[in-house]
Amino acid sequence: MASSSSRPAPACEPVDDIVLSARDVAKSFGSVHALKTVNFGVYRGQVTTLFGENGAGKSTLMKILSGVIQPTSGEIVLEGEPVRFASTTDAQRLGISIIHQELSLAPNLSVRDNIFMGREIKGPTGIDYAEEARQTRALMEELDEPIDPLTPVEDLRLGQQQIVEIARALSVNSRILIMDEPTSALSATEVEVLFRVIRDLKSRGVSIVYISHHLEEALLITDHAVVLRDGVMTAYARRADIDLEWIVRNMVGENFDLGSPPTGHALGEVALSLEDVSVADTAVPERSVVDHLSLEVRAGEIVCIYGLMGAGRTELLECVAGRVPLSGGRVVLEGEDVSHLSIAERIAKGLVLVPEDRQRDGLVQTMSVGENLSLASIKAFTRWLLTSGSRERGVVDESIANVHIKTDGPRAEIGSLSGGNQQKVVIGKMLATHPRVVVLDEPSRGIDIGAKAEVFKLLAEGAAKQGLAVIFSTSEVGECLSIAHRIVVMSRGHIAAEFGADVSKEQIMAASGEAVVA
Amino acid sequence: MSKHSQAPARQGGGFDLGRILLEGRAFFALIAIIIIFSALSPVYFSTNNFLTMSSHVAIFGLLSIGMLLVILTGGIDLSVGSTLGLCGVVAGFLMQGVSFDMFGVTLYPPVWVVVILTCAVGAFIGAINGVLIAYFKVPAFVATLGLLYVARGVALLMTDGLTYNNLGGSPELGNTGFDWLGFNRLFGVPVGVLILAAVAIVTILALARTPFGRWVYSTGGNARAAELSGVPVKRVQVSVYVLSGICAAIAGLVLSSQLTSAGPTAGTTYELTAIAGVVIGGAALTGGRGNVRGTLLGAFVIGFLSDGLVIIGVSSYWQTVFTGAVIVLAVLLNSIQYGGRKKRVATPAEPKAPDNPSSPASSGNAARVTSEAESTAGKPATQH
Ligand SMILES: Nc1ncnc2c1ncn2[C@@H]1O[C@H](COP(=O)(O)OP(=O)(O)OP(=O)(O)O)[C@@H](O)[C@H]1O
Ligand SMILES: [Mg+2]
Numbered sequence: 001m002a003s004s005s006s007r008p009a010p011a012c013e014p015v016d017d018i019v020l021s022a023r024d025v026a027k028s029f030g031s032v033h034a035l036k037t038v039n040f041g042v043y044r045g046q047v048t049t050l051f052g053e054n055g056a057g058k059s060t061l062m063k064i065l066s067g068v069i070q071p072t073s074g075e076i077v078l079e080g081e082p083v084r085f086a087s088t089t090d091a092q093r094l095g096i097s098i099i100h101q102e103l104s105l106a107p108n109l110s111v112r113d114n115i116f117m118g119r120e121i122k123g124p125t126g127i128d129y130a131e132e133a134r135q136t137r138a139l140m141e142e143l144d145e146p147i148d149p150l151t152p153v154e155d156l157r158l159g160q161q162q163i164v165e166i167a168r169a170l171s172v173n174s175r176i177l178i179m180d181e182p183t184s185a186l187s188a189t190e191v192e193v194l195f196r197v198i199r200d201l202k203s204r205g206v207s208i209v210y211i212s213h214h215l216e217e218a219l220l221i222t223d224h225a226v227v228l229r230d231g232v233m234t235a236y237a238r239r240a241d242i243d244l245e246w247i248v249r250n251m252v253g254e255n256f257d258l259g260s261p262p263t264g265h266a267l268g269e270v271a272l273s274l275e276d277v278s279v280a281d282t283a284v285p286e287r288s289v290v291d292h293l294s295l296e297v298r299a300g301e302i303v304c305i306y307g308l309m310g311a312g313r314t315e316l317l318e319c320v321a322g323r324v325p326l327s328g329g330r331v332v333l334e335g336e337d338v339s340h341l342s343i344a345e346r347i348a349k350g351l352v353l354v355p356e357d358r359q360r361d362g363l364v365q366t367m368s369v370g371e372n373l374s375l376a377s378i379k380a381f382t383r384w385l386l387t388s389g390s391r392e393r394g395v396v397d398e399s400i401a402n403v404h405i406k407t408d409g410p411r412a413e414i415g416s417l418s419g420g421n422q423q424k425v426v427i428g429k430m431l432a433t434h435p436r437v438v439v440l441d442e443p444s445r446g447i448d449i450g451a452k453a454e455v456f457k458l459l460a461e462g463a464a465k466q467g468l469a470v471i472f473s474t475s476e477v478g479e480c481l482s483i484a485h486r487i488v489v490m491s492r493g494h495i496a497a498e499f500g501a502d503v504s505k506e507q508i509m510a511a512s513g514e515a516v517v518a
Numbered sequence: 519m520s521k522h523s524q525a526p527a528r529q530g531g532g533f534d535l536g537r538i539l540l541e542g543r544a545f546f547a548l549i550a551i552i553i554i555f556s557a558l559s560p561v562y563f564s565t566n567n568f569l570t571m572s573s574h575v576a577i578f579g580l581l582s583i584g585m586l587l588v589i590l591t592g593g594i595d596l597s598v599g600s601t602l603g604l605c606g607v608v609a610g611f612l613m614q615g616v617s618f619d620m621f622g623v624t625l626y627p628p629v630w631v632v633v634i635l636t637c638a639v640g641a642f643i644g645a646i647n648g649v650l651i652a653y654f655k656v657p658a659f660v661a662t663l664g665l666l667y668v669a670r671g672v673a674l675l676m677t678d679g680l681t682y683n684n685l686g687g688s689p690e691l692g693n694t695g696f697d698w699l700g701f702n703r704l705f706g707v708p709v710g711v712l713i714l715a716a717v718a719i720v721t722i723l724a725l726a727r728t729p730f731g732r733w734v735y736s737t738g739g740n741a742r743a744a745e746l747s748g749v750p751v752k753r754v755q756v757s758v759y760v761l762s763g764i765c766a767a768i769a770g771l772v773l774s775s776q777l778t779s780a781g782p783t784a785g786t787t788y789e790l791t792a793i794a795g796v797v798i799g800g801a802a803l804t805g806g807r808g809n810v811r812g813t814l815l816g817a818f819v820i821g822f823l824s825d826g827l828v829i830i831g832v833s834s835y836w837q838t839v840f841t842g843a844v845i846v847l848a849v850l851l852n853s854i855q856y857g858g859r860k861k862r863v864a865t866p867a868e869p870k871a872p873d874n875p876s877s878p879a880s881s882g883n884a885a886r887v888t889s890e891a892e893s894t895a896g897k898p899a900t901q902h
Contacts, residue, residue: 323746347748361746366739366806375736376747378729386727429747 019044019207020065020096020176025074027060029416032408034060036231037074042176047198047208047221051247052228053448054420055406058211059101061228062178065209066098067091095175099182101211101419101446102359103165107154112136114153115168139167144193155283158357159185159309159475166194170201177201178209181419183217184445185356187308187475188509195221213420213448214476215247227251252450258482259456261302261501262464267485268299269334271469272320272351272437276329279315279493288327289315291493297437299467302459304484306474308512312493313473314356317441320471321353322346333437347376350436354427354443362426363414370396370410372425377432399428404454420447427455431462438462440472444479456483477505543851544799544815547844551819555826562829569708573700573776575821576710577602577769579814581788582795583721584765586813587758589796590725592738592805593651593658595759598766598792600669601643602785605770607673609636610682610780613696626691633699637767643669644763648756662759666789673782681781685774700775710772714814717765722810734758738805794841795820798848800855819844 018041027035035057042048042065052058063069065076067085075082078094085091088098105114112132121128121135136149145163153161162185169177183191191214198208198221212218219225225242227235227250235250279290290312297303307313318324320331322343330339333351341349355361363372373396374381381391396410403424407417414422423446430438438459444452460483462468474480480487481501489497489511497511539546556563581598588595612632617624627635643665650661687693700710725731733754736744745751766785774780799816801808823844827837 321746342750343745344748344750353746355743355746360740361742364736364739364743364806366802367735371732371735375732375744375749378732382729385729386723387729387732433748 017044018042019079021077022061022065022071023075023077025061025064025071025076027057027064027069028072032416034231035064035071038228038231038233040065040226040233042207042209043224044207045202045205046223047202047210048224048226049210049212049218049222050226050228051211051215051218051251053251054424054446054451055418056228057231058228059180059418062098062180062209062211065091066096066178068098092172092174096178097169097172097174097176098178099165099169099180101180101184103158103161105153105161105164105168108152110150110152111140111147111156111164111167112149114164115139115171117168119172135171136167139171142170142197143167143190145190157309157314159187159190162186163190166197170197174206176207176209180211181213181446182210183212183214185442185475188477189308191217213444213446213452215244215449216478217476219244219247248449251448258449258453258479259460261483261485262300262460265300265464265467267301268467270296271299271301271334271467272297272471273332274316274320274329275332277316277319277326277331278328279312279319279324280327282324285327289493290319292329293490293493293495294329295488295495297469297471299436299469300463301486302463302470302472302484304472304474304480304482304487305490306477306480306487306508306512307490307496309475310492311490311512313490314441315493316490317353317439317471317473318355320439321351323353323355347433347435348379350434352376352430352433352435352438354430354438354440356441356445358423358426358445362429363422365414367414368410369400369405369407369412369414369417369425372414373399373410373429373432376429377434380433395432399432402431402458403428404451420451423447424451424455431458435468437469438471440470442474443472444474444476452479459483477508480508481505540851540855541800543848544812544819547798547819548815548822551822551826555822555830558830559826562826567829569703569706569711571822571825572711572818573708574825575818576700576708576714577773577776578788578791578795578821579714579817580717580765580769580772581792582799582813582817583717583810584762585789585792586796586799586801586808586810587721587734588658588762589793589801589803590734590738590805590808591755591758592741593755593758594662594793594803595644595647595762596659596662596789597643597647597665597669598762598769599785599788599790600666600673601640601763601766602770602773602788603782604643604669604673604676605636605640605767606774606780606784607676607682607782608639609633609696609771609774610685611676612636613685613687613693614682615691626687626693628693629687629695629699632693632696633771636771637764640763640765640767640770641760642763643766644760645756647763648759651759652752652755670782670786677782679782681779682774683779685778685780696775697778698775700772701778708776710776713768713772717768718810718814725810730754730757735806738807740806791820794845794848797845797852800852802852816848 021041023039025035025038038061040061050058064071067088067090076085083094106117109117115136116132121131123131133149140147143163143166145160147156147160153164156164162182166182183194186194201208210218210221222239225237225239225247226233227247229251237246274293274295277290277293278288281287281289293316305313315324319326322341326339330337332338333349338346338349338351364375374392377395378387381388381395400407400410405424405428406421414425417425427440427443443455447455459470463470485501487499487503487508488495489508491513496513499507561567581602584598585595609632612627612635615624615626647662647665650656651658685696687696698709700708702709704712725734733744733749736749737751737754741751770785773784795816796808796813797803797816798819799808799812801812820841824837824841827840
């Protein structure tokens with residue numbers, strides 16, 4: 001639908017013409033001032049990228065522009081006219097739609113039903129399912145992700161869900177499309193496809209707002225860069241005038257690098273050993289998503305797992321944690337076979353997983369920030385069956401400080417945190433258990449480069465000082481070349497290649513089977 | 519009390535009357551009920567009447583506390599009314615003496631043994647519920663609905679539909695004291711009320727100050743995340759149904775002691791009253807939110823309302839209507855309270871997509887906008 005009805009491309013001169021803008025917009029949540037008098041413009045037919053730390057107010061601003069929430073003060077101007085959106089429906093009617101940072105799909109419904117939820121195509125005998133399915137298939141084809149329209153969304157991997165979310169936004173045919181971290185769960189190939197779609201949209205005059213913490217990637221598509229800091233817009237520039245360093249400097253004030261593999265400590269014994277591990281596909285049990293894979297990680301060693309979507313990374317890490325059963329092989333923790341232990345028993349023995357999908361697997365939305373942070377280490381502050389409030393406070397405060405969570409305090413609701421800060425809660429919660437082996441599935445999903453550097457530093461210190469064994473997965477090649485001693489590239493459930501820290505990005509990408517992007 | 523009070527008290531510094539009324543609604547409803555009925559009837563406002571009503575509330579309160587635990591984990595227990603009935607019958611049966619024909623003896627267990635065995639029956643029913651739900655993935659509604667019928671049927675089978683009337687025991691047999699489970703008063707307070715208070719205090723403590731409490735809340739809030747954080751989710755689920763069964767058994771004992779009889783149909787539809795108490799008390803049926811204080815208030819609201827209606831002589835048909843209205847009102851307020859924070863499922867609008875993305879409004883307009891752009895987006899750039 002989005003592309004099939006391609007009309008002649010309007011002659012779009014590269015004038016910097018603002019189609020939608022926020023004027024003196026401020027937003028407070030109780031005593032939290034998320035936005036302080038921001039002026040922001042969306043350029044017609046171009047990509048305006050919003051950069052900023054976690055909690056800077058990016059999502060808040062986008063929610064205001066798309067009618068999800070109303071500003072405390074200030075106004076929104078569309079095509080020169082002040083407008084008020086009472087709801088997302090209003091905004092959509094005016095051609096503004098948004099891809100949310102936190103996915104908003106109904107997991108029990110199929111891909112098709114999610115895409116047309118609330119906008120069902122009516123035929124003579126009720127909903128025209130065939131037409132919906134056809135359009136869904138066309139959208140999926142456009143996005144290069146041949147998912148069957150009837151697959152329930154809960155059966156999809158996180159990255160695929162994100163693609164469905166994108167497809168839904170495309171299907172609306174908006175003239176302004178806001179994308180709040182659309183690529184956080186995608187790997188390079190899918191990002192490339194998305195960028196192709198964005199360029200296509202641009203050529204049809206669609207204006208795009210883009211938010212991402214993958215800065216280099218974002219620069220590829222940006223036309224205008226805007227930096228937001230603590231609810232204030234601090235910098236604006238055209239793409240031609242800036243580089244990565246400019247963004248980082250304006251975002252966090254100094255240049256961060258993601259660190260290097262910690263050295264100077266001897267690697268210890270093998271801490272975690274995967275022996276011939278297989279995991280069956282949930283849908284087709286005869287097929288294996290992880291296929292006879294063996295891997296050893298020593299105490300004090302940091303291993304990065306890179307792979308495309310569907311390479312089996314998440315399944316591998318989940319089976320290590322005990323979330324999905326093994327169909328073959330065994331998981332050995334410090335010499336002891338833990339294959340048959342429950343998740344709780346593995347955590348007690350020091351093997352923890354930081355899951356990929358924070359909303360579904362990481363956070364208890366009904367509990368406060370503090371209760372979420374202490375959930376995995378309750379035993380540490382329990383004496384004689386009773387928990388101690390003050391000792392719990394100690395655990396929580398330490399976590400908040402360690403992973404630098406920006407929050408109103410431990411009693412704040414978890415939903416009041418920005419996306420990146422929620423991610424830090426999930427990481428902090430598992431690190432608070434003082435693990436021996438920590439497995440992190442896409443730990444950097446949605447966190448800013450400052451926080452990313454801090455988390456990596458924390459892991460590197462743990463490895464160097466306490467002999468922590470770390471396995472983390474990523475779909476950003478740049479992250480492979482940070483603290484990892486070893487980089488393992490997965491492809492179709494196998495280990496396709498293994499490198500030392502001195503490998504190049506191109507080698508990693510070639511091994512994963514992905515076309516090297518120039 | 520519970521740390522999980524729904525008040526995000528930190529937000530704003532001001533004194534927000536609307537919020538306070540919303541959050542304390544069960545409390546204010548109770549006050550309103552007492553004031554209205556005291557005005558309508560001279561006998562309503564007296565210590566004695568309050569104690570009598572409280573002993574009725576004790577039954578619902580016990581069931582509601584068990585129900586609260588289940589609802590906090592995101593489940594539901596429809597079998598508590600039948601469990602109450604069955605447990606009362608079991609207690610009555612034991613009080614009659616158990617005869618072993620082959621030895622030609624009849625054993626009369628002392629009351630404390632009766633209490634333990636009865637609670638064991640309640641726990642057993644709860645365990646069946648819990649195992650079906652946690653390990654066999656039977657939906658809670660269906661599993662407990664099944665047990666609702668089974669337990670009631672067993673109670674009817676055991677008694678042939680008749681009622682045990684002689685629960686007093688006799689001194690020669692050493693099984694007196696059943697009166698002390700609900701009928702008698704201690705320091706002027708009905709024992710049933712004291713039992714409710716004890717159960718409530720233990721539950722408050724368990725929910726607020728033990729790992730188990732935290733596990734219950736997290737299981738209801740997000741079972742997947744809880745499990746990955748090392749919470750033994752399945753064991754927690756079984757535990758809450760067992761505890762709910764035990765609460766129902768205790769309620770059964772209190773009720774048969776109060777009535778000095780145990781009938782197989784006792785407690786019919788009480789499960790619904792128990793759920794109503796929990797809901798009026800502000801708990802979310804989706805799990806993860808709620809507390810004992812609210813639930814007790816909810817039980818008192820229902821108990822004081824229905825007794826008040828009896829006292830002022832409203833027909834029992836109208837009583838039903840009033841009780842129903844209060845429940846609906848409570849659920850309505852719940853959805854107002856939790857509605858704001860429910861995860862928003864984006865609701866895409868009508869398909870009226872605007873055509874022609876780049877129709878220039880007018881060239882003059884565009885020029886104006888451009889100059890605006892300069893003044894808005896341009897300003898901060900000076901920093902660069
Ligand atoms: N509903 C809410 N209640 C209270 N505070 C909120 C709420 N929503 C957002 N905030 C606060 O507003 C600030 C800005 O949040 P926002 O989600 O806009 O950040 P962000 O720039 O999108 O960050 P991220 O990169 O982590 O997604 C944060 O400090 C956050 O805690
Ligand atoms: Mg955000």
